[in-house]
Structures are given as structure tokens and as C-alpha cells.
Amino acid sequence: MTVANLNDPHNPAPLTPEELYPAPVKTVEAGSPAERAGVRPGDFLLRVNGAAVTDVLAYRHALSLGKATLEMARPIAAPQVMTGVPGTAQDHHRLFMPQEPGLGETFSFDVEWEDPGLDFEEVLFDGIKKCANKCDFCYVHQMPRGFRKSLYIMDDDYRLSFLYGSFVTLTNLTEGDINRILDENLSPLYVSVHTANQELRQDLMRWWKLKVKDPQAVQIRGMIERLESIDLYTQIVLVPGRNDREHLDDTVEYLSSRPNVLSAAVVPIGLTSHRTNLPDVRTFTREDAQDSLKRLNIWRKKFLNERGTRFIFPSDELYLLAGEPLPSEEEYEGFPMLENGVGMIRDFLTGGMDAELPAALPQPKRVILATGALFAESLDLAVEPLRAIEGLTLEVRAVENKTFGKVTTVAGLLTGRCFRHAVKPGEADLLLVPPTTLRYGTELMLDDTSLTELRKEFKMDVQAGGATLGELARVILNAATSSGHQWGMSAHAVKDSGKADSVQIQVAEQGMRGQA
Numbered sequence: 050m051t052v053a054n055l056n057d058p059h060n061p062a063p064l065t066p067e068e069l070y071p072a073p074v075k076t077v078e079a080g081s082p083a084e085r086a087g088v089r090p091g092d093f094l095l096r097v098n099g100a101a102v103t104d105v106l107a108y109r110h111a112l113s114l115g116k117a118t119l120e121m122a123r124p125i126a127a128p129q130v131m132t133g134v135p136g137t138a139q140d141h142h143r144l145f146m147p148q149e150p151g152l153g154e155t156f157s158f159d160v161e162w163e164d165p166g167l168d169f170e171e172v173l174f175d176g177i178k179k180c181a182n183k184c185d186f187c188y189v190h191q192m193p194r195g196f197r198k199s200l201y202i203m204d205d206d207y208r209l210s211f212l213y214g215s216f217v218t219l220t221n222l223t224e225g226d227i228n229r230i231l232d233e234n235l236s237p238l239y240v241s242v243h244t245a246n247q248e249l250r251q252d253l254m255r256w257w258k259l260k261v262k263d264p265q266a267v268q269i270r271g272m273i274e275r276l277e278s279i280d281l282y283t284q285i286v287l288v289p290g291r292n293d294r295e296h297l298d299d300t301v302e303y304l305s306s307r308p309n310v311l312s313a314a315v316v317p318i319g320l321t322s323h324r325t326n327l328p329d330v331r332t333f334t335r336e337d338a339q340d341s342l343k344r345l346n347i348w349r350k351k352f353l354n355e356r357g358t359r360f361i362f363p364s365d366e367l368y369l370l371a372g373e374p375l376p377s378e379e380e381y382e383g384f385p386m387l388e389n390g391v392g393m394i395r396d397f398l399t400g401g402m403d404a405e406l407p408a409a410l411p412q413p414k415r416v417i418l419a420t421g422a423l424f425a426e427s428l429d430l431a432v433e434p435l436r437a438i439e440g441l442t443l444e445v446r447a448v449e450n451k452t453f454g455k456v457t458t459v460a461g462l463l464t465g466r467c468f469r470h471a472v473k474p475g476e477a478d479l480l481l482v483p484p485t486t487l488r489y490g491t492e493l494m495l496d497d498t499s500l501t502e503l504r505k506e507f508k509m510d511v512q513a514g515g516a517t518l519g520e521l522a523r524v525i526l527n528a529a530t531s532s533g534h535q536w537g538m539s540a541h542a543v544k545d546s547g548k549a550d551s552v553q554i555q556v557a558e559q560g561m562r563g564q565a
């Protein structure tokens with residue numbers, strides 16, 4: 050490992066503003082090459098092997114080539130703006146304009162087939178790629194005002210798709226992006242297809258009027274075919290009377306003909322009461338859902354016989370709307386689309402209670418299990434075994450969505466405001482809210498209400514419930530048998546704590562995960 054001072058006048062490396070995406074270092078691993086080189090949290094990565102680095106993927110790719118020189122900088126003043134949202138790199142950028150005096154200390158160090166030991170504040174150093182669409186079903190356009198800004202970011206970034214499984218439309222890809230996806234084998238990607246009919250897709254997503262200069266270049270069929278070496282998980286958001294019925298059959302037929310398409314999730318449109326400047330769309334009815342399921346079941350049977358996979362996976366919401374039973378655990382084939390609202394309820398129900406339930410609680414406890422209207426009935430049936438515990442009074446409460454409107458019935462979009470309308474102070478000992486209502490790794494809801502605030506206001510313990518029935522039972526029993534508050538965030542909620550809000554809302558809008 051060598052450490053060099055880049056302020057050395059003999060060092061020719063110019064600091065070109067256009068090329069710099071300074072990436073703030075979050076942590077430095079103890080004993081790592083970076084630590085030995087004197088790198089500290091708050092320093093910035095400027096380049097690797099003389100080239101600007103746009104994101105962690107490019108960083109890892111550069112390291113994977115063997116020998117790497119990392120150019121670092123230490124700002125004179127501590128960075129002032131550090132939001133946790135990908136896409137805010139401009140703020141760091143200003144600090145490093147070379148014409149500005151006080152660039153600070155710059156230095157470099159070398160590694161060879163070694164992890165430098167750096168972790169960054171953000172995964173995207175050059176900012177998030179925004180979406181070029183205005184979909185009829187976009188949740189961002191249907192959000193009430195007043196939430197934190199990060200929730201209104203309309204991202205459509207293939208890098209987040211690869212890193213976190215968020216869905217992208219591919220309508221904003223440049224030639225450079227396509228080549229990079231292929232060269233770096235960014236596989237799998239998650240693609241919102243909606244329909245294989247190009248004109249209909251443009252109509253649904255309305256992007257031809259917006260920022261896409263050459264619609265021909267981003268035709269969905271052409272794009273899927275160009276990305277033939279990349280595995281694609283796809284989704285179809287069904288808009289009644291638009292891309293369902295025969296159009297749905299055509300889309301499924303096309304997707305199934307492409308070897309790189311691994312599966313297609315089918316989700317009904319989600320509406321809120323805040324649809325401004327968007328066309329009128331009616332809600333997905335029971336009859337719509339039944340028609341879609343009937344068609345999809347024919348395809349599923351055919352694909353299972355012919356290729357050993359059902360290929361098409363209708364979302365939980367589609368089954369609930371149609372009033373039809375959920376598929377068995379086996380039919381979800383390992384739950385590859387769990388976070389897209391496909392199989393969450395089955396996963397919740399089959400995540401068994403491995404511990405024996407006690408016959409009675411030491412003290413009687415009243416527990417409210419809050420969820421969205423869509424899942425309340427199923428949850429009520431599912432928790433029936435817990436009601437055998439003497440002293441436990443368990444009520445499943447369907448909470449109306451006061452923020453997005455009554456039409457929004459999924460649990461993931463409930464906010465503090467909704468719970469305040471649904472629960473009276475002191476009416477229970479414990480309130481369990483669905484884990485999906487919380488931002489990943491935090492106890493904050495979409496409207497920034499925290500569980501701590503609710504505990505104070507409701508004068509009761511408030512915790513995140515479980516992502517499975519077994520987990521839910523454990524949270525209830527832990528809380529009921531101990532004094533004081535216990536933080537019961539679900540394992541599912543914790544594991545993705547690095548995700549951005551924009552990714553979270555994509556999950557939340559589709560999800561009925563956990564309680565559910």
C-alpha cells in the first residue's frame with residue numbers, strides 16, 4: 050500500500066469539476082488499508098485509478114480489476130448537508146470545485162486484490178436517475194403534500210434496481226447505461242413492463258409527452274431483447290379497462306417468450322384520494338380481479354406443465370379483491386417477489402409459531418393489532434390460536450387510511466394520523482402497528498410520526514408487529530410478559546435498513562407485508 054500526496058505539484062492529476070462525484074466515507078474498517086492510509090469518516094473518495102466513480106457498483110467494479118489507486122480528500126470544513134437520500138451528491142460536489150480555495154488535503158493509497166475497507170454514506174455518488182414518465186397509477190403523484198421531500202423523489206434508476214430490487218421502466222436509459230448494464234452484468238434487474246403493446250405503454254405511462262426524446266429507442270420489447278443476457282423480474286400493474294383482459298394475455302404471452310424474463314408479478318392499480326392532474330381511473334373491482342385471475346390461472350397451469358414454473362405470480366391483493374383463496378406456499382416457488390406484494394400473506398401465515406404458546410398470561414393484557422382494511426379479516430382468522438391464551442384480549446382493528454383516503458386499504462401506507470383516528474388513549478395495553486408502516490431501520494412512519502410519540506399520546510406500549518405469524522406471537526408474548534417497552538421491530542424491517550425512502554414507498558404501496 051502506498052500513500053501519496055496529490056497536492057504534489059508533480060502529480061499531474063487535474064481535478065475537473067465535471068468528473069468529480071465526491072463520495073463521503075461513512076465508516077472505515079479497523080485494520081483495513083484505508084485505515085492504515087489515514088482515511089477517516091467524513092473524508093471523500095474522489096477517483097479510483099484516475100477515473101471518477103459514479104456509484105458503489107463502479108467502485109466495486111474498479112476494485113475487481115486488481116490493482117487500484119484510490120484518491121481521497123479531506124474537506125477543510127465538515128460537510129454541511131448529509132441527507133440519507135441518494136441523489137444529493139451536488140451538495141458535496143460544491144465543496145470540491147477546484148477553483149475554490151481550500152480544497153483541503155488530498156492523498157491517495159493503493160490496494161491490490163484487497164478490500165480498502167470503506168463504507169460510503171450513499172450508494173449513488175452522482176445523484177439518482179429520475180423517471181421520465183407520468184404514469185396514470187404513480188403513487189408519488191397521488192401523495193398528499195407535507196411529507197418529507199425524499200418521498201416525492203421519482204426515481205427510475207437501474208442501479209437501485211440491481212442493488213435493492215426496485216422496479217424500473219427502462220425509459221430513461223442512455224446508450225451508455227445499456228452498455229454498462231451489459232458490460233458489468235448488472236443482473237438481475239426488476240422491470241415494470243405493464244404491457245408489451247408499445248402504444249398502450251406510452252399511453253399508460255405518458256412519457257412520450259415528457260422527457261423521452263426518442264420513444265423508438267426505448268421500446269419495451271426492443272429493450273428486453275437488447276438486455277438478453279440480463280435476467281429480468283417483471284411486473285404488470287393492471288389498470289382496469291386499459292391493459293387487462295386481452296391485453297394482459299398478449300403481455301404474458303410476449304414475456305413468456307423471452308428467455309431472460311424469469312417471472313412476471315401482476316398487481317392491481319392502487320389509488321389514493323389525492324389524484325391531481327391525473328386521468329380518472331376507476332378502482333379495480335371484484336369482477337376485474339376475477340377475470341384477471343381466471344386468465345392468469347390458465348397461463349400458470351400451462352407454464353407449470355411446459356417449463357416447471359408458473360412464471361406468472363398474481364399479487365396477494367388480486368386474490369383478496371377477487372375473494373379467492375390464496376395459493377399454497379409451494380405455489381409461490383420460494384417467494385421471489387415477496388417484496389412486490391406477492392406471497393406476503395402466505396409467508397406471514399406460514400411463518401409458524403415454533404414456540405409453544407402459554408396457557409395463560411401472568412397479567413391480563415389487551416392488545417390491538419392494527420392493519421389495513423384489506424387484510425383485517427384474514428388476520429383476524431389467522432390469530433385465532435392466540436386467543437386461546439387466558440388473559441390475552443386480542444382485537445384486530447381495520448384502520449381507515451385518513452392520509453391517502455378510504456380507497457387506500459393496504460397496511461403499508463397507514464400513517465400516524467390514521468392510528469390517531471383509530472385508537473383512543475389508554476384503551477389497550479399494547480398497540481401493534483404493521484412493520485411496513487415504518488421506514489427501514491427506524492421507528493418513523495411516512496408522516497414522520499414516531500412510535501415513541503404514539504406511546505406517549507396513547508399511554509400504552511406501541512410496537513411494530515411481526516412479518517410472520519410466529520414473529521407476531523413472539524412480539525405479543527414478550528410485551529405481555531415483561532414490564533416496560535420492548536422494541537420489537539421485525540427482522541424483515543431491519544434487514545433492508547439501507548434502502549432509500551423512494552424504494553420503501555414502492556414496497557409500501559404494493560405491499561401488505563407482515564401484519565400486513
Ligand code: SF4
Pocket residue numbers: 180181182183184186187188189190203204205218254
Ligand atoms: S410510477 Fe414510477 S415510473 Fe411511473 S411516474 Fe411514478 S415514479 Fe415514474
